Amino acid sequence: MGEKKILMLVGDFVEDYEVMVPFQALLMAGYTVHAVCPDKKAGEVIRTSIHDFEGDQTYSEKRGHNFALNATFDDVDENDYDALVIPGGRAPEYIRLNKKVLQIVKHFDKENKPIAAICHGPQVLVAAGILKGRKCTAYPAVGPDVEAAGGEYISVDVDKAYVDGNLVTAPAWPAHPEWLAKFLKVLGAEIKI
Secondary structure, X not given: OOOOXXXXXXXXXXXXXXXXXXXXXXXHOXXXXXEEOOXXXXXXXXXXXXXXXXXXXXXXXXXXXEXXXXXXXXXXXXXXOOEEEEOOEOHHHHHOOOHHHHHHHHHHHHOOOOEEEEOOOHHHHHHXXXXXXXXXXXXXXXXXXXXXXXXXXXXXXXXXXXXXXXXEEEOOHHHHHHHHHHHHHHOOOOOOO
């Protein structure tokens, strides 16, 4: 497993759990993971936010940890990576405005490389125009965007994930166990307990 390289696209106020947990879990599984942010370099940090489900009409938001980037966005060559991860939170709403971000996503889609997106991460997939005729889940507020982009929004429980070919999606961080397990399977990993 360890020979595969995974690119993680992040930005300020990415959801804390949705960047920290997959980053650490994929490293633990033996993958090389490069977390990058437009306009930032390796060693710089991004701020995160914590989204929680506390009985309100939508999630609450609190300040999270700083997350250190370990690669430089401008140095990314998408051909060097085997898979892509796009965490949620607030970052997807603005990193999707970056043309290189969209170019990267289109490359992974065209090459049928595994793509994992969670929560608001599918906003980047919508902006890249890769969801037409595809099925995915996301945070429910992103569902209309998926449908408007020609995709089919799949409603699942907050702790579930959905797979459509190379695309692995989930609605929020409570789905981490299933989302990451399904992503690892799409990556070709075999998990034995």
